Amino acid sequence: DAGVIQSPRHEVTEMGQEVTLRCKPISGHDYLFWYRQTMMRGLELLIYFNNNVPIDDSGMPEDRFSAKMPNASFSTLKIQPSEPRDSAVYFCASSLNWGTQYFGPGTRLLVL
């Protein structure tokens, strides 16, 4: 059974460019989470969805960040415009109801 799939695995971009991160949750899971991990701030929850509906986006740092979940098998996290301080590892995770969260491999983003 496939786990959470994220793409791309690595992204290097220049400041000001748009970045789109993608996530495919585990089939049948009804919760999807986006996290950001940095050395300074640790693991931060950005936003999470339940049945494709955003429930809590209070962790989204600013308006440059947006997330969508058009269907149960796909979500995107977009940063526009990107800044060097956005450099981090971005994880997507999914869970069934309030069970265990399973994480994707992460996307390592470097904004130059």
Add this chain to the structure above:
Amino acid sequence: AQKITQTQPGMFVQEKEAVTLDCTYDTSDQSYGLFWYKQPSSGEMIFLIYQGSYDEQNATEGRYSLNFQKARKSANLVISASQLGDSAMYFCAMRVRGTGNQFYFGTGTSLTVIP
């Protein structure tokens, strides 16, 4: 407020020895779950073990066990017979039903297994 505390930023253990990683939590909710994740240097987050607040027995998964002391609000991870591959960051997390199923993560403990 919900909170997870891991007070050990770094730990060392001799290979084949047991090690305990500390985790305390704070919630006023009665229904919650406690999780441990391992993050090796490759970066992925690997689920290790789960304990429900109503579970009477401590959870075990192979060499991992969770020492759940509800009155003390602690959920320590015990790794028996440490292996070199256990060297990683370990995160304790809590999910509280009353908060919309959000996860709360600790700051992690870095474990190094010494040959």
